[in-house]
Amino acid sequence: MRRSDIVGDSPHPRGRARAAVVLGLATLLGLACRPDDPPADKPVPPASPASTLTVYRFARVVTAPHQVVEGGAVVVDGKRFHGVLAAGEALPAGAQLVDYTRYTAIPGLIDAHTHITFCWDPAWGERAPHDPFQIAQSKEELEPLVAVNARTLLSLGVTTIRDLGSDNMLDLETGRRIEAGELVGPRIFGAGDGVWSSRLAPKESNRPGQADGPEQIAATVRREIEAGVHVVKLWASTGSDDDLTGERTYSYEEIKAAVDVAHARGIPVAVHDTLGVVTDDVVRAGADSVEHPRHLSPETLAAMRERGVAYVPTIHHNHYYRDNIERFGFSPDKHAAFDAFIADNVATARAAHAAGVSIVMGSDAVYTAFDQSTRELDVFVRDVGMTPMEALATATTNAAKLLRVDDQLGAIRPAYLADFVVIDGDLSQIEHIHNVVAVVKEGAVVFEKSAAGK
Incomplete structure (x- = not known):
């Protein structure tokens, strides 16, 4: 969703010029055709229009x-x-x-990292699927659940989301239906399928968006933009669900290829990096945000601040997984692993906050977690050390700036x-x-x- 896409009620300058010409002609014609009869002594004033x-x-x-x-x-x-x-x-x-x-x-609040189309109905089985991209349900089965997720987000005060990965562009389709009034939900800045490396295979092997090497990545980004994405999502490391690793999957040259193509077309780029091993290259390549990273050095944080790269920690998301280990069928020993991951994530967020990095709220909500989406703000205050107003900024002014709509959203002005x-x-x-x-x-x-x- 580009900035121009949410300013639909502003007339085009060419239209304004044409309107001015028509008005000028109408005025001249009115003067030329005015009757010579004098006006009435007490003209009746026109009725005042009702206030809008x-x-x-x-x-x-x-x-x-x-x-x-x-x-x-x-x-x-x-x-x-x-x-x-x-x-x-x-x-x-x-x-x-x-x-x-x-x-x-x-x-209105902005959740800058969601997966609104990653749904799960307990009627499908007692356990949620391990991998949201592998859900076998049809679009017809998913759509009612997506609609519920959208309404749930609104009930929390979330009026805008940045959706960072969906199957077969369903997030873009959902966003268009919301704009058309067919569904009730937040406006969606969608990333469509996203771009990911074959190094993530076989887990992700049947999804669209796979690309390796700068040329193939550039072509895939162009295709995503032509499909209507509002942000390009790049998976530059492993790590998802109970996989808490963060091994590199993209080189600097591959990340730079994606950023250059997207930025040339006015589209921001979000990069997944769970361990922080790729973040230096993400910053150097000029991406707009990095999602989930841990163990960021003071030098990296300083570079992020200097270059305006936003940090989206998604801390509460891992609380959700840890608290539902049995429901997801994860190994019981993952409790300790999730606790360590969360501790690292909090420590990184505290350091980023102290360094003045722009932190943006993202829930990374999936499955049954949408009613917890704004709990990330609690984490920011309780664990990271923000004031409530600083936490509010992560979901309003900071997020609007990241989405490049800070002249339209994020404040009451x-x-x-x-x-x-x-x-x-x-x-x-x-x-x-x-x-x-x-x-x-x-x-x-x-x-x-x-x-x-x-």
């Missing part, structure tokens, strides 16, 4: 991390924010009023898309972010707690 504004009144409005308007109100005009009113400021005449004065407004979450409580405690009362996406209420029967 809606005002939501709050106890406080968090317009962006560290920016709070106590007693403020959010003004929405159609799909976009019109503005934010200070406490006691006059309301626009004729605007519709919505009273949320018990609650807090925060910007005039002309931004009207995505916001109504929560019960303030952000003195990060746990309050889970007390979702309602969610508004592009000016429309897409979730209400009472309507959900909760």
Whole structure:
């Protein structure tokens, strides 16, 4: 989803010029054809049009991390924010009023690492599949579950996701259906099939997206972009599910080939590297984000900060696997391995935070974990040492910048898309972010707690 794709209500400059010409002609024609009769002594003024504004009144409005308007109100005009009113400021005449004065407004949240099409229905068996890419179910069987995942994300306040890997471009198809109003869900910046090496075979051998060598990788990236991906996902190391390794699968030259082709077409690149052995090359190649890495050196973190490479830790994802070892059929000895992995991941995130690296929230949600997607924010505060406002930034302003839509999303500001979450409580405690009362996406209420029967 390129920036232009979410600005559909802005007229093209050529269209504006044409409209100006038509208006000018109409004005001239009106003057030329004006009757000579004098106007009536007391002309009747035209009826005032009904206001298109809606005002939501709050106890406080968090317009962006560290920016709070106590007693403020959010003004929405159609799909976009019109503005934010200070406490006691006059309301626009004729605007519709919505009273949320018990609650807090925060910007719509962005989950920058999901797999919304990796589904599992317990009716398929008592155990979840080991590998999400190997699910044998048809698209017709998956689609209802994908729709449930989408609604679940909205119920948490997630109005935008970056989906980093799907079977047969199902994430792109789902995103198009959401945009068309056929499904209710977050907007999707999808990566389609992603690009991966034969070094991951045989586990991934029947999936599209396999490419080896700079030329083949470049061709595959071009094909993915032509299919409509909004981000290129590159698996540059092993490591997934109960495989906690991180062996290199792509060279610097291969990573650089993918980055160069994608960036030439305005598409960002996310790179999977679970152990951190590839991250130096990821940074040097100019990728936009690195997913999951551990054991990053101070020099690597400094380079990430300097070059603006975002870090997506996905820590809580591994809590989910560790807590469901039996459900996934993993070996019981994996408990200790997951604990060590999580400890390394937390230590790396703490170092990255201290070094000033841009950290972005990504749940890496799969299967039955979508209702836990924003729990990564708890980890950031409890284990990494962030303040609640710093954690909020990872899912708003930092994430919007990574997606290259920070002039449209991630804050409550005039002309931004009207995505916001109504929560019960303030952000003195990060746990309050889970007390979702309602969610508004592009000016429309897409979730209400009472309507959900909760």
